[in-house]
Amino acid sequence: MAKLTLTQFVTLDGVYQAPGGPKEDTRGGFTHGGWSFPYADDDFGAFITGVFDRVGAFLLGRRTYDIFAGAWPKVTDESDPVASRLNSLPKYVVSTTLDKAEWHNSTIISGDVAAEVARLKREHTDGEIQIHGSGALARSLMAHDLIDEMHLLVYPVVLGSGLRLFADGVPPTRFGLVSSSVTSKGVAIHTYRTAGRPEYGAFELDE
Template identity: 65%
Template sequence: MGRLVSTIFITLDGVYQAPGGPQEDTRGGFAQGGWSFPYGDDDFGRFVTEVLAGAGGFLLGRRTYEIFASYWPKVTDPADPVAGPLNALPKYVVSTTLRAPGWAGTTVVSGDLAQEVTALKERTDGELQVHGSGALLRSLLDLRLVDTLHVLTFPVVLGDGRRLFTDGAVPTRFSHRSGRVTGSGVCLHTYDVAGSPEYGSYDLPEGPQDVTGLR
């Protein structure tokens, strides 16, 4: 059975909208697209290449799928570390309206999300990878279908745009697996989903033991 692994680009204030270009996603009048571009150094490229090397298939939201499909099929070198896997491996796009996807190897997922994705994980050899697709990722996290989350945090605050985690998200605990920082300052952190949060208290005990003066 494959693992569902997500890679998401976010700003310090949690925005994931349109990291790659000004016209990528202008919903809500968003005019700050392309905010990840200045940080795309060799360290960043190596990390993306490492992630894609583990892919067995791709699960994408409709918007991200259309952005990818408009560009990557035109990169025909099978040795390209990004285009190679994206063009060769199975692609699944979650949509209730898409009828005839033009990108070879694409299947539309339009039924019950939990059942469909569970079945896809069971028949994927390697990682079933989600890239971008913030709204889909939130749904998958809420359904406890995500195994691992790569969060690439860019050193910029936008103050506007669609955020990954909003009010109403299912409380979730993560276990930190690894992390590093690129030369341009992007924090690359990998987390495994670890279930529900655990809670406690920093209250000090009552009585004579409380002699620290911190209360």
């Protein structure tokens, strides 16, 4: 059974929208696209390479799929650790509006997404199934306890607006910290494993 992992870039105030460029995602009049670019360094590259070394298949939301499909097929260097895997490995895109997925080795998922993703996890045995970006998809799968592990790359910037990964309505979830590191430019990389529902208690003072 494959592990389903999420790799997500977020700001200190939880925004995940358009980390890669000004035109990537302007929904809601968002004008801060490209906020992750100034923080790229060798530490970031080494972490991402390690993530892609473990991949067996990709699971993407429609918007992320379109962004990736518009860029990565143009990178033809087979030694590129990201492009070589994105261009060759199975890609599952969740969409109710996409008629066909032309990027090599792509399959459209619609209908009962949770059931289909659960099936994919059971059937894939070679490497992780990885979600990159795709915040809305990630939230929907969290509601069904399907995400096993999250890599949250927290950037030292606050934007004050934009789509947030953990928006109101996300199911209460407890996590265990697996690993943590900080890049030379201050990006905090935390890997969390899901651990069921939160536990509660109270601090009480003796009278």
